[in-house]
Amino acid sequence: xxxxxxxxxxxxxxxxxxxxxxxxxxxxxxxxxxxxxxxxxxxxxxxxxxxxxxxxxxxxxxxxxxxxxxxxxxxxxxxxxxxxxxxxxxxxxxxxxxxxxxxxxxxxxxxxxxxxxxxxxxxxxxxxxxxxxxxxxxxxxxxxxxxxxxxxxxxxxxxxxxxxxxxxxxxxxxxxxxxxxxxxxxxxxxxxxxxxxxxxxxxxxxxxxxxxxxxxxxxxxxxxxxxxxxxxxxxxxxxxxxxxxxxxxxxxxxxxxxxxxxxxxxxxxxxxxxxxxxxxxxxxxxxxxxxxxxxxxxxxxxxxxxxxxx
Numbered sequence: 275x276x277x278x279x280x281x282x283x284x285x286x287x288x289x290x291x292x293x294x295x296x297x298x299x300x301x302x303x304x305x306x307x308x309x310x311x312x313x314x315x316x317x318x319x320x321x322x323x324x325x326x327x328x329x330x331x332x333x334x335x336x337x338x339x340x341x342x343x344x345x346x347x348x349x350x351x352x353x354x355x356x357x358x359x360x361x362x363x364x365x366x367x368x369x370x371x372x373x374x375x376x377x378x379x380x381x382x383x384x385x386x387x388x389x390x391x392x393x394x395x396x397x398x399x400x401x402x403x404x405x406x407x408x409x410x411x412x413x414x415x416x417x418x419x420x421x422x423x424x425x426x427x428x429x430x431x432x433x434x435x436x437x438x439x440x441x442x443x444x445x446x447x448x449x450x451x452x453x454x455x456x457x458x459x460x461x462x463x464x465x466x467x468x469x470x471x472x473x474x475x476x477x478x479x480x481x482x483x484x485x486x487x488x489x490x491x492x493x494x495x496x497x498x499x500x501x502x503x504x505x506x507x508x509x510x511x512x513x514x515x516x517x518x519x520x521x522x523x524x525x526x527x528x529x530x531x532x533x534x535x536x537x538x539x540x541x542x543x544x545x546x547x548x549x550x551x552x553x554x555x556x557x558x559x560x561x562x563x564x565x566x567x568x569x570x571x572x573x574x575x576x577x578x579x580x581x582x583x584x
Contacts, residue, residue, distance in 0.1 A: 292327040301335075320332055336349065346389070347389065355414065371418055391422075393427040395415065397444055409440075430455075457550075468486050470484065470510035472507060478498045498540070499539045506532070508531055517533065517546070520544040
């Protein structure tokens, strides 16, 4: 059990914070599994916080959510994917985006669906200690976020570190993604019963279909660095004939509740019925802006641009 000094300090912090409108939650611990912090110790702290302020949730960021299910109201896994580029220019992820899916599901399975999952996707590079490390591309980061969403993530605390703006993909792409999340809140914050059952043949594609007030949202995420194809069927789609790309220039035919989709690496498809977000920037426009800026760096004679940390 924590020393009385720890309790006194926690109470002092709570008394200063609990009535401030900018207080959203209490962040109890960061990576306790990496610091050998016992879940028993944290459970004492968690119960004390809830006794002193039952109105604000308590969150823990951890790679091992199963261990800390008694310690928080929100469990927030951070399965960083660690992109890297070797000297030959070959790019790879140190951890598959599928691990995000696994850890979000672990929160719900180990917490018996009583603890919501958030996610901390990697929005930085670890180049300060690994010369091969790179930032996530827009497509990689987009896949991370929407894989988390399709598996039930309810909030995001992206790990930015200090140099987020050095990466054009993230500088332009992250706000695009956050704006998309905000524009789809009417679907994403609805009850799980609003999910439509579906079948898809490709296990590398994550899918979520939701219906709210007669409107439909379909999200399909390629978790891999390979081109993919998928056929998705839902009885709930049988009553419509088309799905309209949300922030993408795509319209797909729905035939007897079935659609067929092609994906480039890490692509995220989003569709709605009826058509929504007509005035929002399309992803094709964003990706062209990112590519044009990168090409502009090269045209200035910077022969080292894109060559990594040589």
